Amino acid sequence: MTQRKRLSNSQTPSQSKRRSDPLEEDDGDMPFTQPSTSQVQRGLEKFTNSQVDQKAAEVLQYILVKDQKKIPVRRADLVKNVLKDYRNVYPEIFKRVVQTLDQVFGFKLLEIDTKNHLYILINKLEPSEEAPPPPPLGAPSSPKMGLLFVILSVIFMKRGVVKESLIWNTLKKLRVDPGEKHALFGDVKRLVTDEFVRQRYLEYVRVPHTEPIEYEFRWGQRADAEVSKAKILEFMGELHEQEPQTWSQQYREAHAPPGASQPSTSQQR
Amino acid sequence: MRKSKGAGEDTSRHNGSTVRRRGDRNSEGDHDGFGSGSLQDDDNDPATRREIRSKYRDLINSVQQNREDMLSPSNNKLTEVLEEANKLFKDVRQPREAALDAQLLVVATDLGKEKASQLFAEGSSFNPAAFAVHLLSFMGLNRLENGDNEEENGEEGYLPNDAWDRVARRAECCFRTAPTFHYMMGSFHAEPPPPKQKIERQRKATNKEEKRIMPTQLKKMEESHQEATEKEVERILGYLKSYYQDDPSTPISYYEFVIDPNSFSRTVENMFHASFLIRDGLARMYLDDDKLPCIAPVEEEMEGAATTSRHQCVTSISMKTWRVLIDAFEIRDTMIQPLNTQNE
Secondary structure, eight states: OHHHHHHHHHHHHHHHHHHHSTTTTOBSBSOOOOOOHHHHHHHHHHSOHHHHHHHHHHHHHHHHHHHTTTOOEEHHHHIIIIIGGGGGGHHHHHHHHHHHIIIIIOEEEEEEETTTTEEEEEESSOOOSSOOOOTTTSOOOOHHHHHHHHHHHHHHHTTTOEEHHHHHHHHHHTTOOTTSEETTTEEHHHIIIIIHHHTTSEEEEEOTTOSSOOEEEEEOHHHHHHBOHHHHHHHHHHHHTSOGGGSHHHHHHHTSOGGGOOSSSOOOO | OHHHHHHOHHHHHHTHHHHHSOSHHHHHHHHHHSOOOHHHHHHHOHHHHHHHHHHHHHHHHHHHHTHHHHHSTTOOHHHHHHHHHHHHHHTOOSHHHHHHHHHHHHHHHHHHHHHHHHHTOOSSOOOHHHHHHHHHHHHTOBOOOOSOTTOSSOOSSBOOTTHHHHHHHHHHTTBOBOOOOOOTTOOTTSOSHHHHHHHHHHHHHHHHHHHHHHHHHHHHHHIIIIIHHHHHHHHHHHHHHHHHHHOTTSOEEHHHHHOOTTOHHHHHHHHHHHHHHHHTTSEEEEEOTTSOEEEEEOOTTOTHHHHSOOOOOOOOOOHHHHHHHHHHHTOOSOSSOOOOTTOO
């Protein structure tokens, strides 16, 4: 129960805007509920197969474009903006989209919020073993990912929760000061507490009963799905010239069987 | 009433405001209602109450302000705070103080929980400061060789420009991010304003020039396209007439007339121009006795030419046919001399 509470709490700072956003759950008509199988059958009779395929392609494109910013896709938006008349055959369309994503792109569509029906795209394929070649051969990777990686590593090594002051202090040692504009990252504080949180890489949660108000950082649901703890530990081992196993707790967590850490029911905290 | 005020904690709970107005009421009630036992004096003495409350608040503040300090496993400050609280609690009589005590407990417990989670560090501990130092090296920090390498805050040296790129590249293999969708040849949304301006300027420049040249050039163009054909047609008519006049009785074979054995393209052009003659009624085609097509100019005196029923036909020729015809008719030379390089 605490888990759900934490989830909804963490979503409040970033989603409070959305709650007042008139588009939230406003379909003009009723909010979207999953049609029953008989409704779907009837719906399918209305449209030709190629029409349904076309709609599925549109949904797919919508998701892909939304994924560019890594902001989760809302089912309500999908229905309102893309599906429109096809809402009754949504389950069929959804099935085709998932299949195409899987077989054509190698992506997985993950539901990170079962209540509000938010989806993210992650790669099904494991990244290659070696680091990619530097440009011009390889595509340039965003330095923001480096920053995120540092933050996620610290949180993980600190067993899943850290106070924000620890993160800021660590970043300062790396010449990244949240109080100053950084040459590469700009407004660091906004990047970390707003953008990364909205992308679901991080959670920025208020610590109860603190005066003045303090926040702590945890891994977000996207990080849980995308990031390999084992590989972070490997990197730590390289940096500190230690075996990853020396951090026994983190090692155990990193190599736990997959069931232990689901995006919406993480037991790690 | 006084009894209830003094001893009844319940009433004071409801009338929280009464209790807040310290001093007077309580002291009155004190004098009136009770005998002066020292214990009870203390209980209701506003100064004592205030003292206790302020001590509690101090304790709460100290826990909040010195959080980092208290978290450190090297001291027992938290325990000391709790012991202080215990002592204070013995003197607690009114719910307000009890509420403060409860608040202190909440704060202390939170801290205790954090301390406890720290306890679980079996195996190697993780020091973020050391991590930062190692990471800086990884990023390629050039530590300048100064005399004072003792600087702890790592302000020595400078980071190369690709420092964070190095980290990002190393980090990539830990992420299973879906690669983002983008058009291979770039999107259409490349910034519109700057290119538009450039295009406008360029267009303006060329427009002006074009306008200037246009009067002279246009005439030439028009001449060359429209009038060229007419000229050609007329020229061919000239040839036809001259050949006809040379020998009016001999029919001029159409193919002999149009074919240029040296150039297939000119042959086609000749056919094209000859067709204009036919269309305009300036020449006529007929089949001779051998059923071969012949061409002859139309005599202008014959008024009937305009009213003669016109027939249409489409002629075509291919290179193969052209060669066959050359052989068949033994055409050595062209009857229509090609123009000089005027039109080329």
